[in-house]
Amino acid sequence: MPRAVIYARFSSDMQREESIDAQVRACTAYAKSKGYEIVDTYIDEAKSGREVTKRDAYKKMLDDASHKKFDIVIFHKIDRNSRNEVDYYITKAKFLNLGIRYEYAVQSIDSSPEGQMMEGMLVAIAAYYSRNLAKETKKGLNENAYKVQFNGGTPPLGYKIVDKHYVIDNDEAEAIRLIFDLFIARHSYKDICCILAAKGYTTRNGQPFSKKSLYDIIGNERYCGTYTFNKIPKGKGKRNSHSKNRPDDFIRLEDAIPAIVSKDVFQQAQARRRINKERPAEYKAKVNYLLRGKIICGHCGSAMGGHTCTPRDKSYSYYSCLDKERIPTKKCLQKQIRKEDAEEAVITKIKNEILNSEAFSVIADKMRKKFANTKNSIDKKIADKQNQLTKAQKTRANLYKLVEKGIDDDFTFSKIKAAKETIDTLQAVIQTLKKSKKSKILSDAEIQKAFQLFNDKVKSMNDVEAKKLLIDLFLDKVIIIDQKLDIHLSTDAISNIIQK
Template identity: 25%
Template sequence: MKVAIYSRKSRITNTGDSIENQINLCKDYCKNKNIDETFIYEDEGFSGKNTERPEFKKMLDDARCHKFNFIICYRLDRISRNLYDFTNIINELDTLNIQFVSIKEQFDTSSPMGKAMMYIASIFAQLERETTAQRVSDNMLLLAKGGQWLGGQTPLGYKSKCKTFYNNSKIDKKTYVLSPIESEIRTIKLIYDLYDKKGSLNKVKDFLNENMIPAKSSINWTAKRVQIILRSPVYVKSSPKVLDYLSDNNINVFGNPNGHGILIYNKTKNITQKRDRSEWVASISDHNGIIDSTKWLQVQTLLDTNSRMPPSKGTSNRALLVGILKCSNCSGNMYIKHGHTLANSNIRILYYVCENKSKSKGKLCNNGNVRVDEIESALLEDINKILIDTSKLINSLFNTIKLKDYPLYSLNVNKEIQYKNIQIQNLLDELSLSPELSKHIKPKIIELETFVNNLKDKQLYRKIHLENNYLLNLFSKEKLNLSMFKDYITLEEKKYILRELIASIYFDEKNHSLEINYK
C-alpha cells in the first residue's frame, strides 16, 4: 500500500505542531499499519485558508496519477480551514478512490461514519478560523480607537517608537507611537506651503523633483504621492472643525481634539480591496500634529474644488510615441513639453523630453530633447521601408480596437463635445455677469460652437466610411500607406498600429540616432 503524508504549518517554527512532529506522528501511524512506502509533502509558512500551496498542489497532481492509495495528515485543518475547499478536495479524492485519514481526530473516509464526522469537524474548523479572524479584527479596532500605531509603513515625517507602560495589573506592556523625523517634517511643511501657493499637485511634484527632495522610499515624486500627503489627517493638529470635516465625509471619529494628529484605520480589506468610508475609523493619536487645522482644511477645500474641475486638455494626445519612446541614456520615458511658437503662425513646437532629466533638472540624465514632428516623420518613413503582413495587422486592428464599433468612437467624440459645451456654458455665465466683456467673450463662444459642429460632422463622416470598411483601402499589399496617419483614423488607432509593429524605440541625442526595434 502506498501512502502520502501531508504536513503544513503557517509559520516557520520548531515549536508546537512543527512540520517534523507532524511527519513523525504520521510515520508512527504507518508503522502500526505495516505501511512501508510513503510519499512526503511539506508546506511550511503557508496558511490553510486556501489551497495555494506548492507541495499541496504537487500532492493532488500525484493523486490524479494514482501514485498512492491513502493520504494521511496529523490533523484535519492541515488540509484546509475552508469548508468549500475541503469538501471539493474530499469529493475529488473519492472519485480517485483515494482514502483520507486524520490521525489526531481519528477520521477515516473508508467508512461512512468517518466521512460524516470529518465533514462536521471541518465545519467547526472553519468556524474557529473565522471567529479568530473576527476576534483579531475587533481587538485591532479597539486599539485603533485608542490612537495607537498598529504597524505597517510609517508616513513620511515619522518613525515607529516603542513605548513601555504598566497596566492596572502592574504587568509590563508595550505599545507603539509615531515619533517625528525633523528633516522629513520640514518636507511635509514645505509641501503644504507649496500647494497653498501654487494650487497644483503637478507643480508641487515638479518642484520637489527638481530640487532633489527625497520621498519616503524613492527620489521621484508623483502627483498622487503629493495628494496622499495633503489628504492625510496624520499631520493636522486636531480640532473640532477637523473632526466635523471627517464626520461629514462619513468617517467614524473617536477621541477629543487636543492638537494631536489623527490616524485612519480599517481603510482596506486586503491589498487591493478598499472599504467604504463608513467603515473607516479616525482616532486622535499620541503624536503631535504639525499642520495648523485652519490651513489643513483650506487645503482640503482646494483639493475638493480642483477635483471637480474638467480635466485640462494636454498635449500628449497629439503625440504618437508617448508611452513607447524611451531615453537611450537612462531608459526613462520621454514625454511631451511645449516649446516656442513658430514665427508668423500660432503653431507651438512640441518636444519629447526625458522624464528623469526634466524631474531632476538634468542631474539624473542629460539626454537632449527632440522635436515631435521630426522624430515622428523619421519613424513613419522608416516603417514605410519595411515589409508588413498587412492582412494580419488589419485583422488585429479590427478585432482588438474595434474600428467598426462606431458607438465606441462616438462615445469619445461625445465626451469632447460635452467638454466644449461646458466651456461654452461657462462663457455664457460670465457674459451674463459682465456684459461689457461681450466683445472678448462672443468670438470665443462662436469659435467653440464651430468646433463642436465640426466634431459632429466628422462623427457622421466616420460612421459612413466605417460601415463601408473604407479603412481597408488605406493598406497596400506590402506596405502601410502613410496617408492613413494624417486624416483618416484616430490618434488612438494610430498609436495601436505602432504598438503592434514596434517593440521599443530609443532616442540618443548625442549620436543623433533613433533605435527602432520591430516586433
C-alpha cells in the same frame, strides 16, 4: 506502491517553525504504516490557512498534481490544509478529478458516510476558529484605536512610536512642513522633489521623494492631528478611498495625535489638490500615445510614457522616462523625445521593411518554409498524443476490470473519471491537430491578394487608427537613447493576416 506527498504549514497564530518538524514527522510515520512512498514534501511557513491561493508551496503542489506526480496528499490535520470551507472543497474537488485523495495523519477520516460527516464537522470547526480569531483580533485593534495607540505597520514619516503612541520626530517633521508650505505656495510636485533633494531630505528608507509619496503625504490627515482606523474594508481599495467605501467600524478621532501642520494649512493643501483635479478640460485632452507599452529607456531600462505640456495655450507631447518622471531627482540621462518624431520613425520603418512588395516576397517565402516545418511538427505531435491516448484507454480498461472484480470504492471511480477526462481531452487535441494539418499552402497569387487586401484596409482607416494597427501588429519594442531609436519589428502577425 502508492506515491504520497506531505503538506505542512504554520501560520503566525502562536505557532513556530518547530511545528513543521512535528507535522512532517507524524505524516512520515503515517505514510510508513500505510506502505506509501513519499515522493515530495511541501512546506508553507508563516502562511494563513484561510486562502490556499496565497500559499506558494500549496500552489506548487497543485501544479505537480496536474502532472500526475503523486496519488495521495497527507496532511497532519484538516486545519493544516485549509480554514475556509469554500477553499477546502474546491481544492479537494480538483484533486479528486485528478485521481488524488486526501489523508490525515492524526484524524481518521474515510469515505464512509460517518467519515464524510466527521470531515465536514472538522472543516467547519477550523473555519470557525479562523473567523473567530480574526474577529477577536479586530476587536483588540479597535480598542487600541479608541485609545489612539499605534496599530502596526509603518508610522507616517514625521512620527515615531513611543510606548504605542505617536510622537513627532522633529527632523522628519521639518520635511513634512516644508512639503505642505511649498505645495500651498503652488510649487509643482517635481519642484518640491528637487527642493527636498537639494536640502538633503529623503524618505524613511533613504530614497528620494517621488510624486506619489508627496501626494500621499499631502492627503494624510494624521499630519493635522486626526487619527483614523478602518478607513476601508480590508482588500477593497486604496487607503484614502472616498468615505462611501468606509465600513461601519471606521474610527476617526479629531485632535488625537500631535499635529505637525495646523488644520488651516492642511485644508489649504486639500483645496489646492481639488483645484488640480478640476483643471479645465484642455489640460486633460486625450492624447493617443501609440508606442505606450513598447517604448523603453535605453539608459536605465525603465518604460517610457507619454507626457503633454501646454504652455501659452499650445500643447506639446513627448515620451519621457517614467522612472525619471516619477522621481524627478533620479539621475537618468534620458532626454524627452517628441511624440510625433518617435511614432513617425516607427511607422516609416514598418512601411519600408514590411509593407512593400519586395520585402513582402521575402516574408512570404519564409512563411512557406515555416508552414512546411509546422506540418512535420504536427505529425510528431499527433503520434505522441495518439500514444498517450492508447495508454489512457488501456488504464481505463484495467480499472473497469477492477470494478468487475468488486473493487468499486470511491478512489477507483475517481481514477476512472480522471482517465475518461484524459481520453476526451486527448481525442479533442488530436482532432484539432488533424484539422490544422489540412490547411493548404497558399499560392503566390493568393498571398499577394491577401497582402493587398490588408493594405487597402489600412488605407481606408483614419490616420491614427491605421498607425495604431500597424504598431500593434508589427512593433515588438523600440529602445530610445536620447534621440536615437533602436526599432525592433516582428513579422509574426503576417501569417494571421494572410490566413484570414
